[in-house]
Amino acid sequence: MAERTRQPTSHERMSGRPWDASYQDGPAPWEFGGPQPAVVQLVSEGAFHGTVLDAGCGSGDNALLIASSGVPVVGFDVAETALARAREKAAEQGVDAEFVAADALQLDELGRSFDTILDSGLFHTFDAGERSQYVVSLASVAKSGATLYVLCFSDEEPDAVPHPISQIDLHAAFTADSGWRVVSIEPRRIETRMHENGAPGWLATVRRN
Numbered sequence: 426m427a428e429r430t431r432q433p434t435s436h437e438r439m440s441g442r443p444w445d446a447s448y449q450d451g452p453a454p455w456e457f458g459g460p461q462p463a464v465v466q467l468v469s470e471g472a473f474h475g476t477v478l479d480a481g482c483g484s485g486d487n488a489l490l491i492a493s494s495g496v497p498v499v500g501f502d503v504a505e506t507a508l509a510r511a512r513e514k515a516a517e518q519g520v521d522a523e524f525v526a527a528d529a530l531q532l533d534e535l536g537r538s539f540d541t542i543l544d545s546g547l548f549h550t551f552d553a554g555e556r557s558q559y560v561v562s563l564a565s566v567a568k569s570g571a572t573l574y575v576l577c578f579s580d581e582e583p584d585a586v587p588h589p590i591s592q593i594d595l596h597a598a599f600t601a602d603s604g605w606r607v608v609s610i611e612p613r614r615i616e617t618r619m620h621e622n623g624a625p626g627w628l629a630t631v632r633r634n
Contacts, residue, residue, distance in 0.1 A: 431503065431528045435552040448484065448506040455617045456483055460490040461545050463576050463613040463628050468494050472574065475540025478566060480529060481547030485511025485522065491543070492522035499537070501527035530558045533565040542566075542573040546615070548598075549577035549588040556598045564604035564633065571633040573605070576615060581625040590627065599631045608632050 433443070447453040460468075464487045467473065473496050479488040482500030484507045492498040492515075500522060502508055511524045527535055529547060542563060551559055563573065575595065578586035592610050599605035608630040614623030 431531070434530075434550065435555055443504075444502070445504040445506050448504050448510065452618065453483065453507070454619050455546055456486070457616045457618050458486075459616075460486045461576060461616060462623075463615070463626070464490060464543065464545060467543075467574060472572070473498075473541045473543070475568075476538075478539040478542045480542060480544040480563070481550075482511060482524065483507045483546075485514050485524060487543060487545050488522050488524070489514055489518060489520045492520050493518070496541075497521075497523075499523045499525060499535075499539070501525050501529075501532075501535070503528060530555065530562050532562040535566055538566050538568045538571075540568055540571050542571060543576075544573065545576040546578075548575050549586075549590045553594075556594075557603070560598050560603045560605065567604075567633040569633060573599075573629075573631040573633065575627070575629040575631060576613065577627055577629070578615065579612065579625045579627045581612065585620065586624050592627065595627065595629050599629075601634065604634050605631050606634065 473491050477496050477498045479500040482488045482502050488498045488500035508524045515522050577590045580589035580591045583589040599607050610627050610629045613626045613628040615626035616623050
């Protein structure tokens with residue numbers, strides 16, 4: 426089957442730059458040199474099991490932490506520079522993790538399915554139309570009963586973040602019709618290089634029907 430062409434996302438159109446450009450002059454603004462504290466907590470709680478997909482993995486800090494806990498992890502991104510750095514980190518740390526190029530809106534092309542999925546900072550970059558495509562795309566690679574963790578910027582301090590998401594936005598995206606149900610939404614801080622004390626965020630736990 427011929428590979429479908431990836432269209433620029435709303436974030437890329439708004440910024441006028443492809444995602445890969447964010448990684449070409451050093452770390453991207455949303456990377457601070459380690460895994461997100463919310464992900465560290467999830468790993469400590471044994472939240473990741475079976476086969477794990479890290480959606481929009483960037484340079485791999487979250488995926489490598491999860492893989493170091495002993496579960497198989499596949500991280501994907503559209504930014505080849507980020508993927509190359511992720512593979513370098515895996516080799517440096519001696520951690521077995523797989524990093525592949527993929528379009529978040531066309532995940533069926535992976536031809537694989539997963540028990541647990543992490544989205545740390547990807548969901549909030551999509552506009553409303555893209556979110557509906559993304560949710561369907563995620564469903565195509567999620568096993569029945571799979572758990573999805575979405576860590577995204579929140580609207581609690583809307584002027585503090587570029588893509589604020591409300592709880593209503595999350596419930597509107599992950600509906601029974603799309604194959605999902607929201608189990609819980611909790612406030613979390615998201616570390617970035619731009620926020621001294623972290624940015625306001627949500628950690629949503631979502632279950633595949």
